[in-house]
Each structure stands twice: as C-alpha cells, then as structure tokens.
Amino acid sequence: MNPSPTPSTRIAAIDWMRGLVMILMAIDHASLTWNAGRLASDSAYLLNPETGGPLWIPGSALDTLQFYTRWITHICAPTFLFLSGTSLAMSFERRRARGMAEFELDKHLLIRAIVVLGCEGLLSMMSGMAEPFLQVLYAIGASMIAMIFLRRLPTSLLVALGLAWLVGSEFVLSHFFPIEQTGRTVFELLVFTTGGKGSLLVFYPMSHWLAMMVLGWAFGRYLLARPATDTGQQETEKLLLLSGLSALLLWAFVRSNNEYGNMGLLRDDKAIVQWLHMSKYPPALVYSLMELGLMALLLVVFLRHERRMQGPPRENNPLLVFGQTSLFFYMIHFVLLGGSAIAITGGTGLRGLTEAYLAAGLTIVALYPTCIGYRALKRKYPKSFLKYI
Numbered sequence: 001m002n003p004s005p006t007p008s009t010r011i012a013a014i015d016w017m018r019g020l021v022m023i024l025m026a027i028d029h030a031s032l033t034w035n036a037g038r039l040a041s042d043s044a045y046l047l048n049p050e051t052g053g054p055l056w057i058p059g060s061a062l063d064t065l066q067f068y069t070r071w072i073t074h075i076c077a078p079t080f081l082f083l084s085g086t087s088l089a090m091s092f093e094r095r096r097a098r099g100m101a102e103f104e105l106d107k108h109l110l111i112r113a114i115v116v117l118g119c120e121g122l123l124s125m126m127s128g129m130a131e132p133f134l135q136v137l138y139a140i141g142a143s144m145i146a147m148i149f150l151r152r153l154p155t156s157l158l159v160a161l162g163l164a165w166l167v168g169s170e171f172v173l174s175h176f177f178p179i180e181q182t183g184r185t186v187f188e189l190l191v192f193t194t195g196g197k198g199s200l201l202v203f204y205p206m207s208h209w210l211a212m213m214v215l216g217w218a219f220g221r222y223l224l225a226r227p228a229t230d231t232g233q234q235e236t237e238k239l240l241l242l243s244g245l246s247a248l249l250l251w252a253f254v255r256s257n258n259e260y261g262n263m264g265l266l267r268d269d270k271a272i273v274q275w276l277h278m279s280k281y282p283p284a285l286v287y288s289l290m291e292l293g294l295m296a297l298l299l300v301v302f303l304r305h306e307r308r309m310q311g312p313p314r315e316n317n318p319l320l321v322f323g324q325t326s327l328f329f330y331m332i333h334f335v336l337l338g339g340s341a342i343a344i345t346g347g348t349g350l351r352g353l354t355e356a357y358l359a360a361g362l363t364i365v366a367l368y369p370t371c372i373g374y375r376a377l378k379r380k381y382p383k384s385f386l387k388y389i
Contacts, residue, residue: 011223012313013302015323017295018083021076022329023364028073029334030360033341036350039066042074043178043281044264045194056265062273065353071276077136078283078291080326081209084140085147085216086223090265091168092151093224106148113144115388119327123334133201134190137330139209141188146210147217155218162214169208170263173282179264194281208283212292233307240296240303247293254286261285318368325378327369327389332370336363 031038041056048055087133092105120137150158177184177193184195189202196202222239226232254261255275263284267274278287306313313320322329345351378386 002055010324011303012304012320013299013306014083014086016302016306016313016317016319017079017299017323018326019317019319019321019323020298021079022326022333023319024073025330026333026337026364027069027357027360028076030337030363031069031353031356033090033291033337033356034345034351034359035069035353035356037063037147038356039063039064039070040072042277042287043194043279045279046281047195058266058268062277064273067273067277068334069353069356074177074278074280074287075291075294077204077209077280079141079289079295080136081140081143081212082216082219082292082295083211084144085218086220088144088147089151089217093221109144109148109151112388113141113143116144116327117141119331119389123331126335126338127236130201132199133203135203136209138202139204139206140213141212142206143213146206147213150215155221158218162211162218163209165207166285169211169282170260170285171262192282203281205282208288212288230307231262233303237300237303237307240300244293244296244300247289247296251289251293253288254289263287304380316372318364321368321371321375325375328374329367329371331389333363333367336366 032040038121039062041060043055046055047053068225088109092109095105095108096102116137120134120141121132123137124132124134150161153161171190177188184193184197186197186200187199189195189200190205191207192205194205223236224374257265257266261284263279263282265277266281267277267286276290278284278290280287340359340363378384378389
C-alpha cells in the first residue's frame with residue numbers, strides 16, 4: 001500500500017511496522033470468514049440489516065475473547081493510512097530531488113490511486129455480496145487522489161489540517177450528518193459517514209482516513225529532513241515517544257469524560273472492554289488517539305532496534321517481507337481466507353475463534369514464501385506495472 005523504492009532507501013522499521021499490522025489484519029479477516037461470533041459493532045452509525053435499528057445497542061454484552069480478537073486489529077487501518085502517507089512523501093521528495101517534474105509525480109500518484117481503487121472493486125466483486133462495499137483500500141485510494149492537491153501545502157499546514165479534522169470531525173458530523181439522520185447521499189457516505197444507500201455500502205468514508213494520511217505525509221517529510229546520524233534518529237524517536245504518550249493521555253481524558261470525541265459510542269460502565277469499545281466507523285477522536293498513539297510507540301521500538309543493529313536487517317524477516325509486499329499480501333490473503341471458507345464449510349464460513357486463528361496462521365505461513373517470490377519479481381522488473389502493487 002506504498003510505493004516501492006529500492007531496498008537501500010527503505011527504513012526497515014516502517015516495513016516491520018507495516019508487516020506487523022498485516023499479520024493482525026489477517027486475524028481480523030479470518031474472524032470475518034470463519035468466526036460466527038465475531039464482534040464488529042464498533043459504530044453508532046451502522047444499522048443492523050436484520051432489524052433496521054442501530055447495530056450497537058447500549059447495554060449489550062461484549063464477549064471478552066471475541067472483543068479482544070477484534071480490538072487488537074484496530075491499529076491496522078490507521079497504520080495503513082499513516083505509513084502510506086509517510087512512504088509516499090519520502091518517495092516523492094527523493095524523486096523531486098532527482099529532477100522529476102511535478103506533472104510526473106501527480107501522474108504516478110493518480111495511477112497508484114486508480115490501481116488501489118481497482119483492487120477494492122475486484123475484491124468487492126469476488127466477495128459474492130449482492131452490493132459493492134468500500135473498505136480500507138477505498139480510503140487509501142481516495143486519499144491519494146486528494147493528496148495530489150494537498151501535497152503542495154507546507155508541512156505545518158498539513159499537520160494543522162490533519163489534527164483539526166481528527167479533533168473537529170465529530171462537531172461537523174453532529175451538526176450536518178447526525179447519527180439519527182436517514183436518507184444519506186452517496187457523497188455523504190463516500191466522504192463523511194458510514195452506512196449504505198441502495199446497493200452501495202461504505203465502511204471507510206474518506207475524510208477521516210485522509211487526515212491520517214496527511215499526518216503521515218508530514219512525518220515522511222520530517223524523516224527526510226533529519227540528518228542520517230545517530231543524533232537525527234534519536235530526535236525522531238523522541239518525537240514519536242512524546243507524540244504517542246501525549247495521544248494516549250489525551251485518549252484517557254476524553255474517554256473518561258464520555259461525551260464529545262466518542263462519535264456517539266459511549267461507555268456503558270467502567271469495565272476495560274467498555275473503555276476500549278470505540279467507534280471505528282467512522283473513527284472517533286478517541287479511536288484515532290489510541291491507535292495512532294500505539295503505532296507511534298511501536299515505531300519507537302522498531303526504530304531503536306534498527307538503529308542499534310549490527311549490519312543490515314535480515315532480508316527474509318517475515319515482518320520485513322510482509323511490509324514490503326503489503327498490497328499483494330492484502331489481495332491474496334482475502335482470496336485464501338474466503339476460498340478456504342467456501343471450500344471447507346460450503347460457504348457458511350461460520351465456526352469459531354479456534355478455527356479463525358488456525359485459518360489466519362495457515363494463511364500467513366502460506367503467504368510467506370509467496371510474498372518472498374513476489375518481492376523478487378518486483379525487484380527484477382522495477383519499472384514494470386508491478387511497482388504499483
């Protein structure tokens with residue numbers, strides 16, 4: 001889900017981080033296809049297709065194991081968007097330094113966005129669902145198109161815009177697109193709120209996830225501006241540590257107040273699962289703070305480990321492999337999980353957590369050599385269409 005610079009220009013910590021969330025994402029999607037008890041009620045906007053009422057009813061019980069299986073994967077989408085922005089910014093600034101024209105940079109980003117959106121459409125058709133549904137690839141592709149224009153803004157303004165939307169999105173939605181409103185337009189669903197209209201079902205409205213890509217873009221510029229020295233790397237680690245801890249502290253404050261910042265999904269009580277049961281569709285401020293905060297702290301761990309390594313990172317480290325082939329992994333893992341569920345269960349795909357974790361593990365094992373082979377193919381043909389996947 002990022003451009004593919006040559007191996008020498010990559011920061012291993014970014015690939016490790018991306019690879020980690022690919023593994024977590026496989027668990028979530030294995031639960032989707034194999035787990036009858038899967039919890040996905042993290043929204044006050046989504047409606048229950050059976051009853052027509054809200055999908056989440058306050059006071060409903062949350063099974064602990066099911067909940068944490070879902071919760072550990074919440075970091076995936078924010079990380080995808082943030083690190084996509086980081087990788088794109090670094091790639092573009094390097095290409096500009098080599099003399100690439102702005103038009104060529106725009107064209108590359110547009111083609112990349114079209115490929116990602118095409119992959120989303122392909123998965124939607126392969127799913128067998130009666131209606132098209134837009135998930136994280138839609139959010140990434142649409143955000144890339146927006147970045148054709150936004151990337152020209154100074155870094156400080158990008159940071160201000162990204163943070164302003166994360167903080168203020170609930171104010172906008174509550175005034176113009178309230179939870180109880182019906183008859184949403186296609187534009188509203190594509191850009192602002194989660195839900196369906198006719199045959200269209202949108203889980204990832206673009207604006208919220210674009211804010212995360214914008215922040216990631218600013219971070220990519222920051223990384224390139226740091227000197228390639230131990231001191232420069234430590235400055236980056238300190239920034240991430242401060243940002244991550246600040247985000248988690250602010251999360252605790254907003255969540256404890258249990259009012260603004262929760263996108264309508266409030267705590268029922270003081271249980272830990274209630275604190276962690278936050279709106280992802282669309283992402284509430286508390287959701288964004290926690291997931292981006294955790295991502296920042298994990299990046300500190302990865303960056304520090306990379307800085308202290310003796311020699312280059314191991315080429316076939318699974319996290320590195322999956323992180324460098326993330327879009328390919330994303331597409332193929334859906335095929336493997338969905339196909340195995342249909343083949344083994346006759347299409348029901350309904351078993352339990354044990355089967356879901358087993359399916360995720362087998363899928364990850366099967367994809368490891370496949371992704372190594374695909375990465376080698378991309379490196380053999382660096383100027384082919386494969387550079388977009």
